[in-house]
Amino acid sequence: MASLDIGIDLGTCTVIATDSTQSVVVREPSVVAVDSRTDKVIEIGSRVYDMIGRTPNYIHVIRPLNEGVISNFAMTEVLIRHMLKKITGAQMLKPRVTLCVPSDTTNVESQSVINAAVSAGARKVYLIEEPVAAAIGAGLDLSKPEGHLIVDIGGGTCDIAVLSLNGIVTKSSIKTAGRLFDEAIIRFVRNKYNLLIGERTAERIKIEVGSVYEGSPEAVTEVKGRDLMTGLPKKIALRRSETLEVLREPMDVILRAVIGVLERTPPELAADIRSNGILLTGGGSRLTGLIQVLEQTTKVPARIAENPEECVAVGTAKSFDYLDKLYDGFVHTSTHIH
Numbered sequence: 001m002a003s004l005d006i007g008i009d010l011g012t013c014t015v016i017a018t019d020s021t022q023s024v025v026v027r028e029p030s031v032v033a034v035d036s037r038t039d040k041v042i043e044i045g046s047r048v049y050d051m052i053g054r055t056p057n058y059i060h061v062i063r064p065l066n067e068g069v070i071s072n073f074a075m076t077e078v079l080i081r082h083m084l085k086k087i088t089g090a091q092m093l094k095p096r097v098t099l100c101v102p103s104d105t106t107n108v109e110s111q112s113v114i115n116a117a118v119s120a121g122a123r124k125v126y127l128i129e130e131p132v133a134a135a136i137g138a139g140l141d142l143s144k145p146e147g148h149l150i151v152d153i154g155g156g157t158c159d160i161a162v163l164s165l166n167g168i169v170t171k172s173s174i175k176t177a178g179r180l181f182d183e184a185i186i187r188f189v190r191n192k193y194n195l196l197i198g199e200r201t202a203e204r205i206k207i208e209v210g211s212v213y214e215g216s217p218e219a220v221t222e223v224k225g226r227d228l229m230t231g232l233p234k235k236i237a238l239r240r241s242e243t244l245e246v247l248r249e250p251m252d253v254i255l256r257a258v259i260g261v262l263e264r265t266p267p268e269l270a271a272d273i274r275s276n277g278i279l280l281t282g283g284g285s286r287l288t289g290l291i292q293v294l295e296q297t298t299k300v301p302a303r304i305a306e307n308p309e310e311c312v313a314v315g316t317a318k319s320f321d322y323l324d325k326l327y328d329g330f331v332h333t334s335t336h337i338h
Ligand SMILES: Nc1ncnc2c1ncn2[C@@H]1O[C@H](COP(=O)(O)OP(=O)(O)OP(=O)(O)O)[C@@H](O)[C@H]1O
Pocket: 010, 011, 012, 013, 014, 015, 068, 102, 153, 154, 155, 156, 157, 158, 177, 178, 179, 203, 206, 207, 281, 282, 283, 284, 285, 286, 287, 288, 308, 309
């Protein structure tokens, strides 16, 4: 039987699957829509994303991986099954699968994810930690005794890790990431303008004009929402400079966590990191001004990986080449079925 290797990044915002060619083959928002009258899954992924904030109240949009933990196990299984089915299609091949799960996943949950992948058709399942997958996906050579600092800022978690010799030396995982920046914008617009906006609008504002760095050039965007006083639709103009203070709060939490990891890093590796720089992955690292404030605060040069959202997924597929070598990065390996 020909073999098939698949890597899946079970992200809070996006699930991405890659195959042995290490290119992205399926990408879906991590959302599932359920009809609460029948408990039936009615849509998965991108078609659900377009429904967010626009559904009748009996349709529930579920994010199975909320805030970087598996908050709805049954729906996580639905997502895994959906991804595997899309790749393997009608083929009878049972793939080996490497999954990247949120860092705070417990052993029991890990085992459940493995079982879900097995029941969805996987022959053998490996779990890998997010910063290790991110580093491999970004093309770092982890086999040398040389320190690298990876900061992966996703939607639900920010993972910070120092890696050397195929393992994790120091790490920290916090729940301050992209979606908390969106929530900060929602609160700000409500408090300052009495305007209620949804999460998709907040994310658009963050991407278009949000910044954490005072030196970013001014920009403006139009924001539509519901006036809390009149209940009627209203629009305002929002400037980049207004977002600085709002976004600075979650940004400072991330900066403190990075400093914390640097402080716990052995001196030899800290010196490597100073010359290698910080490598940023994850969509959240694209936030305007983030590199500048990170460099200012840590005094270490930083760069964003190419296609930062895809590094973890590419790393999950590439990790099959390293199966014997990686130790700390694999939290769990399992499971044959025949
Ligand atoms: N240009 C941008 N500026 C700021 N944020 C961005 C930009 N592009 C994407 N993002 C944010 O990146 C986040 C998604 O990143 P990513 O796809 O890496 O997350 P994930 O892997 O699904 O989540 P996690 O790793 O936390 O489970 C979202 O919060 C999104 O708003």
